[in-house]
Amino acid sequence: MDEFKISVLTPEDWVLYKTVRLKSLRDSPDSFGATYEQEAVLSDAQWQLRLDLQSRALNALPLIVQIGDLPVGLAWGVIHKPDVATAHIYQMWVSPALRGKGIATSLLRAIKAWAIDQGCHLLALAVTIGNEDAVNLYESSGFIATGQLEALRVGSALCVQPMVMQLGSAV
Numbered sequence: 703m704d705e706f707k708i709s710v711l712t713p714e715d716w717v718l719y720k721t722v723r724l725k726s727l728r729d730s731p732d733s734f735g736a737t738y739e740q741e742a743v744l745s746d747a748q749w750q751l752r753l754d755l756q757s758r759a760l761n762a763l764p765l766i767v768q769i770g771d772l773p774v775g776l777a778w779g780v781i782h783k784p785d786v787a788t789a790h791i792y793q794m795w796v797s798p799a800l801r802g803k804g805i806a807t808s809l810l811r812a813i814k815a816w817a818i819d820q821g822c823h824l825l826a827l828a829v830t831i832g833n834e835d836a837v838n839l840y841e842s843s844g845f846i847a848t849g850q851l852e853a854l855r856v857g858s859a860l861c862v863q864p865m866v867m868q869l870g871s872a873v
């Protein structure tokens with residue numbers, strides 16, 4: 703495999719972000735609360751705004767993985783006020799042909815380092831029951847299941863399991 707690089711997305715990257723996000727929603731409809739149909743209709747301005755963290759007053763780390771110019775992975779770290787001790791992980795996705803090569807592990811490592819730097823004590827996410835690849839990834843990275851199952855989205859029979867990882871060095 704050619705070297706992959708992880709970069710932070712900026713508002714100027716909105717076309718790249720839109721491309722990889724819509725690809726992820728189409729590829730893995732059961733992995734995310736949002737659907738392809740919901741996001742395919744977003745306007746250009748809405749895609750740009752998502753990455754305009756300053757306008758949104760949002761503390762977040764939107765990461766893209768590329769091999770050359772090709773986008774092959776995505777993940778966000780987000781800290782929601784008022785719980786600034788917890789960083790949430792969203793939108794984690796790796797292109798099917800490149801799975802099992804450590805790309806998601808590298809994304810997790812980058813978000814964990816950022817969260818520690820931001821003073822967080824906890825990393826949190828929710829994973830769909832039955833998504834074995836993702837559950838294995840998170841368990842082997844140190845996440846543990848916690849709390850009640852929740853519906854993936856309104857009207858879905860699928861459930862997500864919340865998982866957390868204590869950020870020991872930040873405590």
Ligand SMILES: CC(C)(COP(=O)(O)OP(=O)(O)OC[C@H]1O[C@@H](n2cnc3c(N)ncnc32)[C@H](O)[C@@H]1OP(=O)(O)O)[C@@H](O)C(=O)NCCC(=O)NCCS
Nearest residue numbers: 733794795796801802803804805806807835836838839842
């Ligand atoms: C879940 C997902 C993000 C994992 O991405 P990935 O890049 O394949 O993950 P990694 O390669 O980092 O880790 C997967 C496995 O490969 C192993 N691995 C890591 N580096 C490796 C390498 N260099 N060579 C071979 N295997 C490797 C990891 O140990 C891990 O094994 P484990 O699950 O038994 O612990 C990916 O399957 C995906 O995009 N799924 C669809 C979307 C999704 O479900 N997202 C999660 C939403 S919560």
